[in-house]
Amino acid sequence: MTPQQAAAAEQFDRHMLETTGYTYGEYERVHDAGPSAPEHVQLYGQLVDESGAVDMLQQWDEEDRKASSGRKPLINFRATLTLYLMHTDGGNQRYWDVARTLSARLTDESFDYLDIKERNGSKDDWYHRYWRAVNRILRLTSPWEVPRNSFLTAIGYQRALEAYSQQRRDRMDQLMNALLHAAVRRLPADIRSTYKGNVAIDATLLAIAGRPNPGEKYNDRDRVNLDAMSGAYTRKGKHKGKGKRTDLAGWEAETVVTVPNAPGQPDSFPVLTTGLTLHQPGRIKHGPLIAIEHHTRLFEERGFIMADRAYNGLRADRFQNPTRKLGFRAVYKYKDNSTGKQGAIDDVILVDGCLYVRWMPEALATASHDYLFKKSIDRETYHKRLQKRTAYRLLEKGRPDADGYQRFTFPDLSKLMCIDPATGKRVKPELANRTFTLGPTNQASMTIIKSLQTFEYRSEKWYAWQGLRSHVESNNQYLKDDSHTDLGNPSKRRPRGYSSQGLAVAAAATVANIRRIVTFVTNKAKRVLEPKQLRARRRTDETGTRLEHLSPTEPPQQQ
Incomplete structure (x- = not known):
């Protein structure tokens, strides 16, 4: 191994340890071992601990609880989120698959780690226990209280709209972003320090099973989808469907991602989801700014925002002016009839x-x-x-x-x-x-701020920077791909409702962030190291002796 390769190998090991707690070869074995390995459970449990999500949920539970009495949950918030992330990473977070893990795969060590006292029970028992545990989270973060097993009448829908809780919707935003931010904070410090503050934003459809509900102009009609508050998506225009049979039922996830530091430098910074919210298709009045604000709680750097024409079409006081106040400059695309x-x-x-x-x-x-x-x-x-x-x-x-x-x-x-x-x-x-x-200062200035951007439209610089917007589209596709987190598969998101879909997309983005960091540091090492050198055992004890390879059931030794 050359001195250059030795330095690259040392840096690669450090990057992997900062990101996952393991060197590359160890991480592969722990990851592939699945729920049967305590280290696999701990990999995601530590992420949940770092997110602060459990403290949030406990606080909200105390705020909403009407009495301190009642049955203590068998599966606590920490265990629920850990199991959810684990199975999202495994490509199947359906309740039955989690129940199978709890009934036949977890070791006693993992039960202890998750603080689950009960060890006995059939797969059916664990299904209902886990269902109750997830629904404790959903109740705390659901803006609308609606049935999920029957169709809602027009009167019921009106009542649900009137009983809307902004507080619970804000909670879901906090929970989603707390989880994915925990993964982003695993980014190695030396890579983190190179970030220039550039982001791209876009919304992506989360299709669900069933017919699309009537559009927002038809609130006086019965709902035709069991997910009563879901919307209708059309591929045309602003994607705000009317409930036609050609429309799709679902929600839209508003995602903000980091992009490379400059055009032509794809390896300068990883593409990570750093801001997230959920809304009905096409209803983007508030979601974009919410997602951007969550990004700014993670990063202080301010660069360019790359966005398509839907975003500069918003009211200036809802997106363009607030993002300018945050320090961002825009790179927009316009409708042809809005140029000049x-x-x-x-x-x-x-x-x-x-x-x-x-x-x-x-x-x-x-x-x-x-x-x-x-x-x-x-x-x-x-x-x-x-x-x-x-x-x-x-x-x-x-x-x-x-x-x-x-x-x-x-x-x-x-x-x-x-x-x-x-x-x-x-x-x-x-x-x-x-x-x-x-x-x-006035309407004339706000009209300018609405469409103001940094680079001359359709210039070489504009094309180069606007091209970075493709990273948010590819990231959304990455989340949906069946070879990754399979978020695009409605059958993997069968639980209905805003909070159910929000938890699913948050878990997918969290898992994807870790994977993308690992891929980024691995690709960086590959430019210097050979494949065998990536997995070579280089960790040593205090005497300088190389440690043995980690088995799937053996925890890593502290150095």
Whole structure:
């Protein structure tokens, strides 16, 4: 082994220990051993402990409990979440599979670790015990109290809407993000320190079995899906279905992921889910900001937000302005009919998301609209106009501050052909100030903030940065893939209701985060090490003697 390989091997072992508590070869054996290995149980139990989720649930349980009396649960919150994560990682968290584990697979050591006193019982007994344990969590985090085994009438649906609990919905958001954040915090410190703050956001469908419920305009109709509060998804437009037979029943998970530090640097930072919430399909008024805010509780760095056109279509006070106050800058895509002039203040106009002086020639201001929507100019003419208008652009001076204010500098007008927009004649305007300050002060400024972005639309830089948005789409597909956590399989998410689906997506994202960190550090090591060197036993005792390989039932020795 060369000195370079030795250093890479030492770093790889350290990365794996920080992420999983094991070296690569040990992790593979513990992971593959499944529930029969106490180390496998402890792998996820430690993650639950680090999340703080158990303390949250216990506090909420005390807040909601009407009396201190009652039967003590056989399976506590910690054991329930541990079993749920374990089986999500195994690709099957259905109640019967967990019951099989509890009745035939767990060792006495694992029962002790999970603090489950009862050891006896048939698979049916364990099914009902585990069902009750999961439902204790669901009751604490369910915004609507509705039956899950019968169809809800229109009157029942109206009552459920009126009894909606924002507090319990907030609890579910806290629980979901506490779990996935515990996994992200396993990211090795030296990799964590390289993060530049870039994120991408998107929503992904969690399809469920059954017909889609009527759309939000038809609240006076009976529900046709046993998951009464689920929505209808359509592939068209904003994905907000009306309940047609061509629509799909389900929920949407709003996900925020970290992306590489710059275009062309795919190995600069791992793609991890860092913000998560759940909503009915197409109803994204509040979910995007909630997911972003949960991301910011984990990372202080602020870079760019890559988003599709659904997000800059939101009201500015619900997403664009709050994210600017958090320190983010945006990279948006627009509908073709929304390109061109988008707003104006004093001597400044907003064109395709960027600020320009108002004396820019009209043909340059309408270039994207003419090419993309009107189809009145050809591609070559369009790109020539994009290049020419760069000279008229105001440049950013720093990032937005905590109040959403940001300064820009004007170009040198003496070197530009300036046209009076009112008369169409050439003029020589004089600026009172060399800088322009944009802040959320009035409707005109909020109109600009709604569509404002950093890079000139459809420029090489814009294409490069907007391309990073594909990472959130691929991450959502990764969660759904049957070779990973199989979140896309409705039969693996049979329990109905908002909280059931929320717990499923949170567990999938948590498990996926650990896997993606392991993959990232492994790929980094592979650039230097040979396959056999990845699994080589390098851990030593205090005398420098190499430790024996870990068996699936043998805990790792402390160094």
